[in-house]
Amino acid sequence: MVDCVSSNDIDFERCYRAVASRDSRFDGQFVTAVRSTGIYCRPSCPAITPKRANVTFLPTAAAAQQNGFRACRRCLPDAAPGSPLWNTRADLAARAMRLIADGVVERGGVPGLAGALGYSQRQLTRVLSSELGAGPLALARAHRAHTARLLIQTTRMPMSDIAFAAGFASIRQFNDTVREVFAVSPTTLRDEARRLRGDTLPPTNGTLTLRLPFREPMDRGWLEWFLSAHAVPGMEQFEDGTYTRALRTPHGHATVRLAFDAGFVRAGLLLNDMRDLAPTVARLRHLLDLDADPVGIDEGLRAGRVGFSPGIRVPGSVDGPELLLRTMIGQQISVPAAVTHTTRLVESLGEPVTGPVRYLFPSPATIAERGHEVLTGPARRTAAIVAAACALASGDLQLHAGRTIADLRRDLLSLDGVGPWTADYVSMRLVADPDTLLHTDLVVRHGATRFGIDLNDTARWSPWRSYLSMHLWKRALSERAAPAARLARPRIAAAN
Incomplete structure (x- = not known):
């Protein structure tokens, strides 16, 4: 890196x-x-x-x-x-930045951020000021300014609505911040954008089209396979290179469309509440691992003499509880079978929404109450999924990107029906950890044997073992089946 x-x-x-x-x-x-x-x-x-x-x-x-x-x-x-x-570091400053990007300060203030991280406000402010040159309020202010600029330049929304959507407490605070950060008024910022592109923006009506930049290279085929293979009909779809899904947001829900282009992902966002713009963008960037440094990662893996395709990403998640529950549903079965079971759950208990997809993934509270009516398969697995949903609904289990790997893994392993593979897989995707090796995964192990890689040689592959897992997964699966659309996730080696 x-x-x-x-x-x-x-x-x-x-x-x-x-x-x-x-x-x-x-x-x-x-x-x-x-x-x-x-x-x-x-x-x-x-x-x-x-x-x-x-x-x-x-x-x-x-x-x-x-x-x-x-x-x-x-x-x-x-x-x-x-x-x-913010992905490779696991210290307090990095974890705080992930939550600030998700809008935690706008929703709960500095006390909410400090509470989620398990530190006092004074400790948190001291560490962030020392490490990043600014405290939590200043860091959140920078994110609000970025959101404001996006809305000013890419929509026709009234300035008063933009101020509210970006998280500012007042119009005056919004105007003062834009002037301080960009040295012009909000109106001038919008006029400059219009002169550059022409006045071609359609009315907003809650829909935005944004470019989400990333660092090249990008293994687009891997992400497209991952998204398409795991897409749950009714909640997700992948057609003609475009991934569409509905997701829960802090103030409601959103429907997003994602398509890859040269150097950026084109994102169409239909937001139930415009205050959810910044958190939604942060979650989509996390889902696609858009903030990775692929050149540094590829150089690190090549130092271990592995000739893999450049630019692979580790898929993240848009919702921690959904990630855990879907992973538990898919334990010990193939991807198509997991999709079938999850589709049944979504169609029975999902929250209806309007648009190109019809449902949100069911809330933990709904699955805790009615999951046993819908879930099929071994009774022990159903009981474990319902118990996990109960822990999430009650707040006994917290799943967010500000947690440490050690604490998160400990809490996951304390659940009935969750073994090392599931704990590692969920932790890796939830907090974008670059150094989690899925060493119990049969396909990863097969790939390692096929390419002569010693998975126990931590020094050689750290801190990029998550990316090594994805490379081995992709290469081994590609050899087993063709075309790529037929690839299925492996059965798990360890009993979960």
């Missing part, structure tokens, strides 16, 4: 070389603050490279804003892919 900014340490020379070469791989990993202009940029900004004496490198846009710099309106540093550090 490229690592110019690591906690309090900044490698000035390495960062400056990245800026001088306009290397887009570094976009989102740090920002370049230029003292002579008062502007901060992404590393690949096409502007003239600033003099060394005028440059400061900072880990986040929030840190730049806190130090009085305003965002470049040419390179839009807030629109860069997110930092891969």
Whole structure:
């Protein structure tokens, strides 16, 4: 991984070389603050490279804003892919950033963020200020500014509605923040966008079309297979290269359409409540692992002499409870069989929605109450799924991206019917952990044998063992069946 900014340490020379070469791989990993202009940029900004004496490198846009710099309106540093550090690091600062991106501060304030992480507000603020150059409020403010800019430039929504949707407490706070961050009023920001593209935006009506950038290369085929093979009819569909699904959001629900393009994913969002824009985007980026540094990952795996296809991603999730319950339904059976069982559950207990898909995945409370009426198969498995749903509905089990792997895995293994494979698989996808090896998976083990890989050699494959698992999964499955659409998830080696 490229690592110019690591906690309090900044490698000035390495960062400056990245800026001088306009290397887009570094976009989102740090920002370049230029003292002579008062502007901060992404590393690949096409502007003239600033003099060394005028440059400061900072880990986040929030840190730049806190130090009085305003965002470049040419390179839009807030629109860069997110930092891969929030996935590879498992410390408090990284876990906090995942929850801030999900809008936890807007919904519960700093107390809600601190509570979810298990720290006091004072401890949390001290750590974030030291590590990232800004406290939780400033970091959340930077996310609100980014959401506001998206809505200003890509919709015709009234400014008052945008202020509310972006999470601002008042119109005045919205106006002041936009002026401070972008050095122009919201109206000017919208006028500039109109001049660049022409006034071609249709009325919003709750629907947005956004570009979600990522770092090349991207193994598009792997993600398309994963999404299509696991799609549950009625709740998800994959047609003509477009993935569509309904998902729960903090203030209601959303329907999303995702299609891959060169350097970005085109996302169509139909939101029940516009306040859910930022959390929905964060969850989609997490689902597709769009903030990964594929060049750094591929270099790390090639150092272990593995010739795999470049740019593979580890699929994440859009909803922790759904991930766990669907994984438990699919234990010991193939992907098609798991889809069949899950479809029956969704059609019987799912919440109806309007649009191209018809249902949301049932809530844990609904499955806890009525799951035994619908779920089929071994009675022990049904009882385990219902018990897990009860733990989720009561709050005894918390599944969110701010948890540590160790605590999450411990809680999952305490559930009846959850073994090491399920705990590892759910943990890997829920918190985007890059270093979880699915060593009990039969297909992963088959792939390792086929390619002469020692899965016990942790030093060689860390910290990218999750990506190694995906490579082995893909390659071994590809050899077993063709075309790719017929590939099925392996049966699990360990009894769960």
